[in-house]
Amino acid sequence: xxxxxxxxxxxxxxxxxxxxxxxxxxxxxxxxxxxxxxxxxxxxxxxxxxxxxxxxxxxxxxxxxxxxxxxxxxxxxxxxxxxxxxxxxxxxxxxxxxxxxxxxxxxxxxxxxxxxxxxx
Amino acid sequence: xxxxxxxxxxxxxxxxxxxxxxxxxxxxxxxxxxxxxxxxxxxxxxxxxxxxxxxxxxxxxxxxxxxxxxxxxxxxxxxxxxxxxxxxxxxxxxxxxxxxxxxxxxxxxxxxxxxxxxxxxxxxxxxxxxxxxxxxxxxxxxxxxxxxxxxxxxxxxxxxxxxxxxxxxxxxxxxxxxxxxxxxxxxxxxxxxxxxxxx
Numbered sequence: 436x437x438x439x440x441x442x443x444x445x446x447x448x449x450x451x452x453x454x455x456x457x458x459x460x461x462x463x464x465x466x467x468x469x470x471x472x473x474x475x476x477x478x479x480x481x482x483x484x485x486x487x488x489x490x491x492x493x494x495x496x497x498x499x500x501x502x503x504x505x506x507x508x509x510x511x512x513x514x515x516x517x518x519x520x521x522x523x524x525x526x527x528x529x530x531x532x533x534x535x536x537x538x539x540x541x542x543x544x545x546x547x548x549x550x551x552x553x554x555x
Numbered sequence: 556x557x558x559x560x561x562x563x564x565x566x567x568x569x570x571x572x573x574x575x576x577x578x579x580x581x582x583x584x585x586x587x588x589x590x591x592x593x594x595x596x597x598x599x600x601x602x603x604x605x606x607x608x609x610x611x612x613x614x615x616x617x618x619x620x621x622x623x624x625x626x627x628x629x630x631x632x633x634x635x636x637x638x639x640x641x642x643x644x645x646x647x648x649x650x651x652x653x654x655x656x657x658x659x660x661x662x663x664x665x666x667x668x669x670x671x672x673x674x675x676x677x678x679x680x681x682x683x684x685x686x687x688x689x690x691x692x693x694x695x696x697x698x699x700x701x702x703x704x705x706x707x708x709x710x711x712x713x714x715x716x717x718x719x720x721x722x723x724x725x726x727x728x729x730x731x732x733x734x735x736x737x738x739x740x741x742x743x744x745x746x747x748x749x750x751x752x753x754x
Binding site: 444446447449450453454457459460488489490492493494505508509512513 | 571572573574576577580581584585588605609610612613616617
């Protein structure tokens with residue numbers, strides 16, 4: 436079954452694929468999530484594929500001071516679940532640190548973000 | 556191209572408006588690809604033009620502050636950068652083609668050294684060119700693979716030939732390395748032949 440993202444025009448899809456390999460973009464975090472987690476982004480972020488496309492092209496908020504404000508602004512503006520966005524972004528941060536081969540470590544880290552994301 | 560809308564989207568991008576990146580993309584991407592394709596007619600592969608445009612657009616979205624509106628219109632600036640990238644890639648392709656022609660000449664020289672008919676030699680060259688054209692991407696993974704392939708095609712057996720094209724000094728370790736590269740290429744050719752036989 437085609438993913439809804441595959442309904443985008445070909446050029447936009449290719450741009451998205453490139454952005455998924457570029458750590459500067461939210462698309463990179465989305466790709467990390469998709470490669471490890473079964474929950475679809477549309478459910479985690481509570482939005483449609485058009486919003487996912489818009490989110491993907493945003494510069495990835497860095498996990499430093501100002502992260503919460505950035506995520507708040509993004510989720511308000513594009514109408515997506517704030518806690519879901521935090522979860523996905525932090526997951527990508529951990530995935531980069533832990534490494535893709537250590538899937539157990541990643542799963543444990545992801546579960547721990549379930550609690551953190553609810554608190555933020 | 557709606558330059559005013561694009562300039563407005565650029566300002567929103569600088570202000571970190573979350574909706575701005577996708578707005579910029581939708582305003583500019585198709586027109587950018589079309590413009591650069593017409594500005595670089597020597598590029599035969601349209602995909603290469605599009606790849607250059609996508610790369611330039613992503614770099615801009617990541618660092619919009621690099622664009623100076625005092626110097627040019629945004630679309631002109633993006634198009635100029637994309638054209639430069641596409642031309643740089645084309646120059647790389649031309650350099651590779653020149654190198655391939657040199658190695659092809661070597662193949663022909665090697666073939667001439669063996670006692671084959673003119674027709675057999677012609678078919679050797681045709682077959683090699685066909686493999687290069689249709690299966691190059693699958694066979695050539697690292698620098699030097701093309702040269703190794705062409706030596707194999709020419710029937711070169713002495714490791715000295717492989718050392719020379721791989722630009723390796725003649726040491727025991729490099730001889731092992733050169734032989735390993737030859738065996739890897741032979742493995743890929745074997746698998747390619749098997750996959751073609753299955754069709």
